[in-house]
Amino acid sequence: MSANTQAVASLHAEVTRLRHELTTVQNAGPSADVSTVAADTMYVGQYLVERLVQLGVTKMFGVPGDFNLGFLDFVEDHPKMDWVGDCNELNASYAADGYARVNEGKPGVLLTTFGVGELSAMNGIAGAFSEHVPVLHIVGVPSTSQQKAKPMLHHTLGDGRYDAYYMAAQQFTISHSSLNSIETAAAEIDRVITDCLVKARPVYLMLPTDIAYMRISATRLKTPLNIEPPANDPETEEFVLDEIVKLVEAAQNDVIILVDACGIRHGVKHELEALCKHTGYPVYAAPMGKSVIDESYSRYGGIYVGEISHDDIKAKVESAKLILSVGGLKSDFNTGNFTYHIPTQRTVELHSDHTLVQFAVFPGIGMKRLMPKLIARLQPYKEGAFQAEVPKFEAPVPKEDNDIISQTWLWPRVGQFFRPKDIVVAETGTSSFGVLDVPLPAGAVFVSQILWGSIGWTVGSTLGAAFAGLDRGMNRTILFVGDGSLQLTVQELSVMIHHGLKPIIFVLNNSGYTIERFLHGKTRKYNDISNWKWTKLLDTLGGEEGKTVRSYTVRTKDELSNLLDDPKFAAAETIQLVELVMEMHDAPRALKVQAELSGKTNRYTA
Incomplete structure (x- = not known):
């Protein structure tokens, strides 16, 4: 879309927003003034949580830090909002992304702390921007007085630039605000959340420690946010x-x-x-x-x-x-x-x-x-x-004269395992290409990050997707992830165990980065990884093998088929991890073709 087209579209959206803002203020009436009686007021932090609850958001992801701890009290004390503490901010951003993808029409919400926390999350926010996913990134920041005085505070760059991270965040968000006035705090919160949902992109909200605990009118909450797109001419x-x-x-x-x-x-x-x-x-x-x-x-x-x-x-x-x-x-x-x-x-x-x-x-x-x-x-x-014929979309399981778990056989076979309303999460590379050609049953949801392609994204995303699945009454959450990708974000399995989530995790153990091997360096050492004891992971990360978690290794077609046909395994009564031992240089058909095309584009050869 051209720059002129974008400008006109943005103008349409802004006019619509201003019209609704006028309606909100008119509905609020005289009591919208901050000087109203205490019964009509609440803390800014409470207002923010309440707006999210109104939208049906039930989970907030992130990592505690000294600049967001006060706000976290409001989150924890709200009966309809659950805090999900992640192992790091990158994983938390992935989880917020996965939550938003499955919970259609609701934002994923991420809370980090100033500087060290928010920068760690930025890759996940950029991925959500790239793929049009609505994520609200709330950052607890120093008080307004500290921002003005600019002391050499921890988590700063030591040069007085308290707006450096705010400026960086603007590269990966569609809307942003630094709450520095209680007169405009509620309106700014509403504006940023509305932009998040209407434009389906991440937004950024700076929440100073003192502003979070200042009282404002609660009257705007009586008017629901208008998240409908602008009217067409x-x-x-x-x-x-x-x-x-x-x-x-x-x-x-x-x-x-x-x-x-x-x-x-x-x-x-x-x-x-x-x-x-x-x-x-x-x-x-x-x-x-x-x-x-x-x-x-x-x-x-x-x-x-x-x-x-x-x-x-x-x-x-x-x-x-x-x-x-x-x-x-x-x-x-x-x-x-x-x-x-x-x-x-x-x-x-x-x-x-x-x-x-x-x-x-x-x-x-x-x-x-x-x-x-x-x-x-x-x-x-x-x-x-209706006279036009449509070929039936199907993926029959091929007959092969060996018992090796091949890529050609694997994906149609697990396709038979899928059920209606399952959430299927596929990691960038082997898994996402493999699942493409497999029909999903009615109501199933496919989750993958094909444009941004950050390996390891699916582990955090599975956490968010599983929570969203509970909100929506979905069936099982099933993750397919390579051994290399899992090593990047494996800690989040412990959060799943801690919260009693029950995803089925298939780990494709083929000794390294398969998609990278096919793009370039098929036998190079840089595409190798160390081989973990995969079936010990869940026990190490807080589970009790055989009771709260279950782990399996399968090496043959028969072993995998027997497991998939086991009613107890299929019932997903607890979190389960399956190590699939596969050949190093095998890959799905679509990945091989894509890699060949990408290799020509990258022009690695002299």
Whole structure:
């Protein structure tokens, strides 16, 4: 999207926010003044927690530090908010990310302390920004008087720059605020949280120790936050609808829908389901859009990844006369290294804050408001659309003449283990590529970080995802992680044990960084790792093997199949870890193709 388009879209959003802010102030009335009676006031820290509870947030992740301890009292004392103390701030940021991905429409919330804590979390925040995940990062900071006097305080850089971390955070957040006045504290809290949810990106909030304990009016809490996207301009919207209908008519029902990550991040999952079912168009997904559409839906055809796609999927998508793209994120790993063969003249792209119709860009025309009207306009074409055949998306288990747990066999086999409403978390690399070609049952959720690709992210994310699964009444949480990735963030298994969570963790033990080996350095030592005693981990990190935790090692197809078919194992009554012993130089088909394409792009050879 061009700079002009972004500016117009931002202006639309700001106008909407100001309108709602005016409504909030009017509803608050005279009692909004800070001088109201004590019964109508509360501490700033309490106000912040209460706003989050109103949104349905039940967990706050992070690490205690001297500048956030006072605020933590408010968190711990609230009956509807639980504090989840993580082993480090990076893991906590991953957990907040995973919580937000599964708990659609709610932010993940992270609390760190000034400098040393917030900087440790920054990689996780950057990943959430990259992948459009709403995370609120609260940072406990020195008092306003200390910020003005600028003493050489611990956790500072020693040069008086108390705003250095605030400035750094602005590179990875969509909105930010330093609470330095009780007159504006409530409004700023509301603004930042609203931006987080409307724009589906991380936001940053500095909470000084003294401000957290100052009293303000609680009246604004009577007005719920408006987290609806900005309204579309009616005339422009009508023109866009007319243009799309013209293209649909010209395509003579040879239309497909291609869904991607922002379809779920920006809250149009229900509209997208309605679009698919009321038009009858075949629907496919990009890797980051996996599970946005129920993969048991009869008109769902599978994953499109450019050149990496299966031949039948590639042919269906690329031959369509019109592609309705919803929430696209065209990164390299999400497009088969930019090998999409979809001409612009055959594409309509629906996004959260703009729409593209062929070569024309319409800023401020967001898909949340547009899609219900588009569904109504396209419904008359439904009968003809159902004539288009959609190949069944399936992954049969191949027959192999050995008992080695191969990548080709593993993923279809574990696909048979999945149940409706499972949460499937797949680590960057082997696991995420392997799960792509496996159909998920109805209501299942796929969680992976394909764009940012920070290895080890899934362990913290699984913690957050499992908590969100409890909030939503989901089924099991299942993690697939490589031995190398797990070593980066393994401490968070102890937090899962401490809180009684019951994920099933499959550790792919293939002696190192498999995706890196296929990208470059297949036999180089830098892609090797030390081999841990994987089945001792849960016991070491606070569990009691055989009672509160269970660990297994499987080396053959029969051993794994017998375990997957065991009702007690499948019931996931406690946290379980399965070490899968696999060959070092084996990898899923899609990873091999992606690595070959990426290797040409990276140009490592002289």
